[in-house]
Each structure stands twice: as structure tokens, then as C-alpha cells.
């Protein structure tokens with residue numbers, strides 16, 4: 001199956017308009033391989049046939065499915081380790097000191113299949129003694145409904161729990177269900193899932209003390225990154241912190257945020273530009 005340039009253009013425009021993901025010319029193979037199951041299910045002959053059908057008769061369910069198929073949902077528990085150590089040692093104490101109304105709200109803004117919000121919830125439970133009665137709420141969102149479904153189930157394979165999760169924490173916070181592992185209810189109870197597109201109005205999510213937006217901006221072009229960060233800025237409380245992925249930065253993208261500290265220990269954590277405090 002070879003992809004015609006005009007069909008690639010149609011599909012990459014569609015994905016970019018819906019989720020911000022930029023499919024560069026070298027992504028022909030990725031597009032073909034990800035859309036193959038859909039082409040088969042719809043009993044179509046080729047991607048060209050799919051595009052021809054969508055041009056004449058756009059079907060919203062198929063458009064959503066194409067967009068979801070093109071998202072990259074790669075994730076793992078305690079991915080990159082450092083952001084979670086920083087959260088426990090540096091950011092959470094700052095959030096506790098600034099907590100308003102006895103509550104801390106954390107947003108995992110592209111949560112994929114739940115490993116990131118559950119890792120944060122585990123950190124919170126591990127630090128429970130320091131909370132002094134403050135309640136923590138983790139709101140986890142993603143654009144793709146299929147990953148949210150898995151996240152809500154909280155059921156993982158042995159391979160998934162072995163990736164990044166220290167054995168002690170696995171034993172403490174998961175229970176075995178047949179050949180799978182289910183996140184325990186006390187962890188699950190801290191997390192609420194909701195579908196949200198970072199490029200649309202996220203105002204209904206409310207204000208947050210901390211936003212984790214990791215490993216999604218890398219798929220966007222600069223104006224799209226800036227747009228997503230503007231939306232996040234609007235949902236961040238004055239003392240709130242932002243944590244980006246290890247390959248992501250605010251430099252050259254936005255002046256709405258600044259590094260939370262000059263100290264190397266706090267690298268990758270940002271405050272709102274207007275905030276005068278430091279970590």
C-alpha cells in the first residue's frame with residue numbers, strides 16, 4: 001500500500017487540526033501502519049479509498065478514530081524517575097506550604113494509560129504524613145478515549161508494572177488479578193479521569209497547584225506548544241508549578257512561565273512569570 005502525497009496531506013492536516021500533532025513527511029510508514037486495522041475493518045482497499053470516502057462523506061466517528069490512532073501513547077510508571085523525586089522532595093513541600101482551603105489539585109495533562117497520574121498518587125500516599133490533613137486531588141486528562149478507558153480500569157500487564165515501578169511500591173500499591181496487576185483502591189481514589197484536548201478550552205477543569213504536561217509538547221510545532229502552554233497558564237494558581245518532559249522546554253516557546261529556581265535540582269519545573277517566589 002503506498003500513500004499518495006495528497007492523501008498524506010489530507011490526513012496530516014486532519015490530525016494537526018484536531019490534536020496539534022505534526023506528521024512530517026517521514027511519517028508515511030507510521031500513518032500507513034497505524035491506519036491498517038481501520039482500513040481492514042471498514043473493508044476498504046487502501047488509504048486512498050478511505051480519504052476519498054472522507055472527502056465526500058466525512059464521518060465524525062472515523063475522523064476521531066484516525067486522530068486517536070495517530071497519537072503516541074508511550075508511557076511508564078515513574079517515567080524518567082527524576083520528576084517524581086523532585087515532586088516528593090521539592091515541589092510537594094512548596095504546594096503544602098501554599099495550599100489554600102486544605103486542598104492541593106494536580107493536573108496530569110496528557111495522562112495516556114494512567115501510569116503518570118498513578119505514579120503521582122503513589123508519591124502522595126508515600127508523603128501522606130507531611131500533608132497534615134490537606135486533601136490531594138489528581139485530575140488526569142487526555143485527548144484519546146481509548147487510553148482513558150484503560151487508565152480508568154487501572155489494570156496492567158506484568159511488563160507494564162515492571163517498567164519503572166520499584167518492586168516495593170508494586171507490592172504495596174497493586175493487587176494481582178490473574179496474570180495482571182490492578183492498582184489498589186486507595187491509589188485509584190485520588191485520580192479522576194476526564195477527556196480534554198489541550199488545544200481547546202480547558203477552563204472547566206478549574207485551577208491547579210501543579211500541572212504535569214510531559215511528553216506531549218514534543219509532537220507539536222512551536223505555535224501549537226505556545227497555545228497549549230497559554231491554556232495551562234490560565235489554569236495554574238499564582239503559586240502553581242509546571243513540570244515538562246525531559247525533552248521539552250519553555251525556551252523559545254513562551255514567556256508565560258519561567259524556571260522555578262536557578263538550582264539544577266529543580267530543572268524542568270516552572271512557575272508563572274508573575275510569581276515572585278522560588279523553589
Ligand SMILES: C[S@@+](CC[C@H](N)C(=O)[O-])C[C@H]1O[C@@H](n2cnc3c(N)ncnc32)[C@H](O)[C@@H]1O
Pocket residue numbers: 018019020021071072073074075076079109110111112113116141142143144147196197198199213214215216245
Ligand atoms: C507520549 S504520551 C505521554 C504520557 C505521559 N504524560 C508520559 O509522559 O509518560 C502523549 C499523550 O498525549 C496525548 N495527546 C496528544 N495530543 C493531545 C492533545 N492535543 N490534548 C491532550 N492530549 C493529547 C496522547 O493521546 C498521548 O496519550
